[in-house]
Amino acid sequence: MANKRDMTNPAVESDVLTRFLLPDAFTRGAIIRGSAINKEAKRIHGLNGPVAALFGQTLLASILLLSISKGGMRQVLQLDAATGSFAPLQRMMAETRPGAVRGYVNWQEQQTALRYEEHAGLSSWMGSPVRLSTVRDMGVGEPYISSIEHNSEFLADFIIHYLHQSVQIRADIILHGDLAIMIEAMPGCEEEHWFKAVEAMAKIPNSVLESASEEAILAYFSELSCKAVGTDHYAYRCSCSQEKMKAALQGISSEQLLQMADEKGKVTLSCQYCDNVYELEIGAAGN
Numbered sequence: 626m627a628n629k630r631d632m633t634n635p636a637v638e639s640d641v642l643t644r645f646l647l648p649d650a651f652t653r654g655a656i657i658r659g660s661a662i663n664k665e666a667k668r669i670h671g672l673n674g675p676v677a678a679l680f681g682q683t684l685l686a687s688i689l690l691l692s693i694s695k696g697g698m699r700q701v702l703q704l705d706a707a708t709g710s711f712a713p714l715q716r717m718m719a720e721t722r723p724g725a726v727r728g729y730v731n732w733q734e735q736q737t738a739l740r741y742e743e744h745a746g747l748s749s750w751m752g753s754p755v756r757l758s759t760v761r762d763m764g765v766g767e768p769y770i771s772s773i774e775h776n777s778e779f780l781a782d783f784i785i786h787y788l789h790q791s792v793q794i795r796a797d798i799i800l801h802g803d804l805a806i807m808i809e810a811m812p813g814c815e816e817e818h819w820f821k822a823v824e825a826m827a828k829i830p831n832s833v834l835e836s837a838s839e840e841a842i843l844a845y846f847s848e849l850s851c852k853a854v855g856t857d858h859y860a861y862r863c864s865c866s867q868e869k870m871k872a873a874l875q876g877i878s879s880e881q882l883l884q885m886a887d888e889k890g891k892v893t894l895s896c897q898y899c900d901n902v903y904e905l906e907i908g909a910a911g912n
Contacts (some may be wrong), residue, residue, distance in 0.1 A: 636846050637665060639724075639860035642692055643839050647849040650822040651814035655692045656806040656839050657859065660911075661686045662726060665861035669899055670730055676750060678802070680717060682780050684726050685805035687719035688859055689798065690759065690784070693809055698722065699768075700759035704783075706733060710752025717751075720898075725862040727898040746778035757783045797823050801834040806842065824847060863899035870894050870903045 638661035646653050653823065663681035667673065672680055678713040681752040683702060691700035703718045712733065719728035747755060754774040762768040771791040775783050784807075801837045808826060810819050829845045843851050874892065885892045891904045 635855045636659045637661075637860050637862060639858040641839070642688060642859055643843070644692065644855045644857070645843060645846070645852050646854050647808070647822055647825075647846055648852065649849040650818040650825075651811045652808050652818065652822040652849070653693060653811055654806065654808035655689055656804070656842060657685060657688060658804050658839060659688070659859070660803045662859060662861045666728065672730065676714070676730070677748060679747070679780065680728065680730055681803060682800040682805070683717050684719045684721075684728050684861070685803075686780060686784050686798070686800060688726055689805055689807045690761070691721045691723075692857060693807060697761050698764035699760070699762035701757045701758075702876055704747075704751060704780075704886040705756040705758065705761075706809075707752030707756075709752055712748070714750045714751055720734070721859075722864075724857065724859060725864070726859055727861060727863045729897040747780060747783075748776075748778060754782070759787065768873040795819060797826060798831075799826065799834065801831065804834050804842075821849060822846075863896060863901070865896040865899060865901055865903075867903055867905070870896075871905055874905065 634904045640657055640659045640661050640770055642655055644653070659681060662675070662684055666680060666684060667677045670680070684706065687700050687702040690702060691697060700721045701718065702721075703716065706712055706715050710733075711816040714730065715733035716731040717728070719726060747753075756772055756774050758770070758772040760768050760770050771787065773783075773787050773790055775786045777783060777786075779800070781798045782800050784798050785796060787811075788796045795814070796807060798807040799805070806826070808822050810822075814822075825846050825848065829842060833842060833845075843853065873894070877885075882892060887893070894903045895901070895904065896903075
């Protein structure tokens with residue numbers, strides 16, 4: 626599907642996520658080609674090469690986790706480097722709310738990143754094992770928080786392992802370039818049904834995953850009576866504001882605020898999700 630403008634911010638394009646059913650396999654899924662999301666994330670964070678691709682996959686995986694299963698109001702997906710690792714990345718985080726995703730990358734040794742330019746494997750960037758943590762906020766009660774450690778070069782393996790171990794969900798996922806697709810077994814899905822769904826997804830050629838439309842990709846599930854059942858629009862969009870930045874300073878003592886302030890009595894804060902810069906007067910921040 627073509628990208629569309631995000632009506633809350635017409636300068637930012639959005640991508641379309643399609644939710645689908647495979648009735649003959651008692652399976653459901655979601656697919657999104659996040660070209661606009663990845664483009665905006667790369668622009669904001671100044672990323673290129675393999676690490677840009679990995680960050681884009683993290684954003685899209687977070688969207689998939691929110692969009693299928695039981696849904697919710699917020700989904701956080703966080704990757705932390707192996708303890709004691711000297712790999713260049715310390716943390717990679719994505720946060721998804723309905724219609725919007727944002728994230729950030731914390732560098733441990735950014736100056737060494739060029740050494741890893743030819744290595745796309747996760748361990749090259751974060752060591753091994755990497756810790757994956759999730760927060761699923763359903764909007765009622767306490768959020769569900771889970772963490773696992775896993776060894777793999779591919780983020781998709783981490784997501785599958787997490788769903789199986791922590792959520793007891795049988796799922797399969799593909800993260801390829803700017804494409805993300807996930808299928809999940811529904812009640813009534815027996816081994817033979819699940820095998821058919823996984824087999825159909827495994828038969829999609831890399832060349833198709835690389836650039837074909839979502840409709841063309843879903844055609845590979847036609848023998849399972851594939852049916853699109855809904856769409857959602859997602860854009861890389863941050864919810865930071867002057868008011869939220871002021872609230873972030875509430876827990877800081879007056880002495881610390883004075884140390885942070887410039888000669889004009891203002892504190893400058895930068896949003897790690899979008900690089901917007903806010904100048905706050907100490908008096909206003911303390912009110």
